[in-house]
Amino acid sequence: EDQVTQSPEALRLQEGESSSLNCSYTVSGLRGLFWYRQDPGKGPEFLFTLYSAGEEKEKERLKATLTKKESFLHITAPKPEDSATYLCAVQIRGSTLGRLYFGRGTQLTVWP
Amino acid sequence: GAGVSQSPSNKVTEKGKDVELRCDPISGHTALYWYRQSLGQGLEFLIYFQGNSAPDKSGLPSDRFSAERTGGSVSTLTIQRTQQEDSAVYLCASSTDTANYGYTFGSGTRLTVV
Numbered sequence: 001e002d003q004v005t006q007s008p009e010a011l012r013l014q015e016g017e018s019s020s021l022n023c024s025y026t027v028s029g030l031r032g033l034f035w036y037r038q039d040p041g042k043g044p045e046f047l048f049t050l051y052s053a054g055e056e057k058e059k060e061r062l063k064a065t066l067t068k069k070e071s072f073l074h075i076t077a078p079k080p081e082d083s084a085t086y087l088c089a090v091q092i093r094g095s096t097l098g099r100l101y102f103g104r105g106t107q108l109t110v111w112p
Numbered sequence: 113g114a115g116v117s118q119s120p121s122n123k124v125t126e127k128g129k130d131v132e133l134r135c136d137p138i139s140g141h142t143a144l145y146w147y148r149q150s151l152g153q154g155l156e157f158l159i160y161f162q163g164n165s166a167p168d169k170s171g172l173p174s175d176r177f178s179a180e181r182t183g184g185s186v187s188t189l190t191i192q193r194t195q196q197e198d199s200a201v202y203l204c205a206s207s208t209d210t211a212n213y214g215y216t217f218g219s220g221t222r223l224t225v226v
Contacts, residue, residue: 044217100155102155
């Protein structure tokens, strides 16, 4: 059965304290892995897409990496405005184009 | 408009009533998706539209749920005879044909069935 698991469920960091969020996946064939950020009361906001093992993408303090079994979202020197829920999702080969399978997310809190 | 617009933003309804949720996608986006986000759960796929047709409606949880899209634009998700377990945030997203750059989501409709 295809699965996407995110850990930890919640993470509290002090401002400037770098860390990583994990997304492990078990799918029959990966077409792409997506990271989104979701603020309370808002819809998810697209961050990155990764397609193959070894690929990396960066945006400001965030860097996403991909292996054959998992993806990491590294947060370097986070700021309070990075507080949000981070969602991981996969597109699976052979499934409807664009259909995403989401994990439950990691709720990140960065305190000053 | 510049983004995906959903209305209403909040809806409280009595058990057994019908509700309609509306999604206005980004102009020119041919693909439209509905997802449901329940408390403590991941986003759950409901239905996918390409233009006005729905090639994948496999995520609709029961025959009380239906959706349509007209003019390749606005979509309506209808829930008949609402139940308490239908309470959730209903999210709409749109994308270009290839969906390679990730969707753009609306802010959702929070549905509460009392």
